[in-house]
Amino acid sequence: MKIHFIAIGGSAMHNLALALKEKGDQITGSDDTIFEPSKSRLDKAGLLPEKMGWFPEKITDDLDAVILGMHAKEDNPELLRAQEKNLTIYSYPEFLYEQSKDKTRVVIAGSHGKTTITSMILHVLHYHGKEVDFMVGAQLDGFDNMVHLTKENDFMLLEGDEYLSSAIDRRPKFHLYQPNIALISGIAWDHVNVFPSFENYVDQFKIFTEEMVNGSILVYNEEDALVKEIAEAATKPTRKHAYKTPEYSINDGITYLETPEGEMPIEIFGQHNLNNLAGAKWVCQHMGIDEVDFYEAIASFKGASKRLEKIVDRRGTIVYKDYAHSPSKVKATTTAVRKQFPDKHRIIACLELHTYSSLTKDFLKQYKGSLDDADEAIVFYSPEALDIKQLESLSEEEIQEAFEHPNLKVYVNAHLFQEYLKEDSFVNSVVVLMSSGNYGGLDFDKLKDWI
Structure with a gap:
């Protein structure tokens, strides 16, 4: 495919551009400003725009798709040209759905913890050599990109952000993924510029469960009263699995997790991270990793970038x-x-x-x-x-x-x-x-x- 990115320099957008080039697609892009590390990574891949700014002439009839980043506004000249030419325009989450609509989509949602949980799952799968497509919101040890796309992998693991999709698509990103397996970690009011009331913000998670595939699986944090209420009322998932913070102890600055095999030292700490770990374990089990193998792998998880x-x-x-x-x-x-x-x-x-x-x-x-x-x-x-x-x-x-x-x-x-x-x-x-x-x-x- 020949694909053009409007606002290619964003953290998520540039990772998607790199993943598509690696997959064999022909990629071009524009932006008005690009910061590090996006700039160096795009330059190394030969995808850094020669000049900063918006250039409608880049929008040609032979483009198979245009991907619009959240940074671009409604009056962006390249977007206007693409609309004039009636080209196929995707928001970032729309395109990810298109790439994964024939796969089992696993979506990790919540006001907090979703990057860490997604990272934990990826770490465990990678440890055991299980290949999946993915999109995660932080750089991880052992992974070159935050986005990985293939034709052959069965699963697509997605971090489900509740922020808006693009300037012309005001739906929260996670409403577009239609998960087969989903997790909700917790709800705490955020993005007040988009969701003016707490009730309005909570409604987005209710809609998220309504967009799940019929007969899907919902994993949820039962220690969050709102999450529990939404999960129990959800009708699309037919299987629901609650999780809670596991037993653990701290000795001399090291956290020990209680497992069926006894105490196990782990690299991460904090009740919130142990709660995240419990959710990640359930999701991994639904992706074919048994409990013993999960514990073996998670012992070496050091955390996602910038997360403690x-x-x-x-x-x-x-x-x-x-x-x-x-x-x-x-x-x-x-x-x-x-x-x-x-x-x-x-x-x-x-x-x-x-x-x-x-x-x-x-x-x-x-x-x-x-x-x-x-x-x-x-x-x-x-x-x-x-x-x-x-x-x-x-x-x-x-x-x-x-x-x-x-x-x-x-x-x-x-x-x-x-x-x-x-x-x-x-x-x-x-x-x-x-x-x-x-x-x-x-x-x-x-x-x-x-x-």
């Missing part, structure tokens, strides 16, 4: 980088670190308010108590991010009032925040850096020299 990823461990000080940004995930991560390292002198939790939701005044109150398990809390946000998202300004007092942490510092200047990291000795401490951004340009590799 250890980046510094020296002289008694440990630093983690975590993608946490929603209130529930921030609380889960902070609590996990506290429980894992009860003997450390200090737990320092740093949170960047970066998403539209986290920077919205009405939503900010959802963060109350989320950093309570930290001895010291740091909140960073960029006033420029508020301007870009056209949101009202925030004051330090409003943030202090929202979090209600007795030892909270607020930074709005990236340089001053970095100076804080350089100047504090952090002796016998754990620092966790939570963000979906990069703290205004923080080079995480340099932390090894500062701490």
Whole structure:
């Protein structure tokens, strides 16, 4: 196929472009700006556009398909040309469905945990040599791409994001996949710019179960009351399997999972990650991996990129980088670190308010108590991010009032925040850096020299 990508530089889009080229398709693309690592990866594959910008002349009659990224707007000149020519236009999730409509589709959904659960499943399948097609939201050890497509594989494993599909398709991505096997990990209000009320957000998960294939399988977290309610009311799946956090213990900074064969040390930690593991086990069993083989493989799982990823461990000080940004995930991560390292002198939790939701005044109150398990809390946000998202300004007092942490510092200047990291000795401490951004340009590799 000859396929053109509008907004090829996105994290998901460029991985799909690389996967299709590897599969043998002819790929072109455009974008107005492309950041690393997308830029280098596209360049290496010969897919980096020669010039940045939109060029309608790239939209030719011989294209078999045009894939439209979420970054592109409705008035994008290349999109308008494709519409004029009546070409086949797909959103990212639409195209993935087209590639997998004759396969068994396994979709992992939820407000949090879906990347980790998808990564766990892939790790286990890869460990046992079981080949599947997939799309996951983070880079994984042992995998070159976040997307893999073939003609021959029986399964397609998809991370089911609830954000919108494209500028001309306002359906949540996970509504388009029509799963044969699905998992819902948890529900906590997110994307308030798209789903203006909690009720509206919850409805998207109800619709997700209605879009499942008749006679499908639903795996769900019974410890989340909303998920349990939705799962029990769902009519499309005929088999339903609830999961909950398994028994575990922590000894000298190592988490031990209780298994039928006894205690087993694992690389990951935190109740939320153990809960994710239980869900991943059920899905793997439905994909042909028995329980014993699952435990053998999961023992070596170190986590998905940026999900409680250890980046510094020296002289008694440990630093983690975590993608946490929603209130529930921030609380889960902070609590996990506290429980894992009860003997450390200090737990320092740093949170960047970066998403539209986290920077919205009405939503900010959802963060109350989320950093309570930290001895010291740091909140960073960029006033420029508020301007870009056209949101009202925030004051330090409003943030202090929202979090209600007795030892909270607020930074709005990236340089001053970095100076804080350089100047504090952090002796016998754990620092966790939570963000979906990069703290205004923080080079995480340099932390090894500062701490």
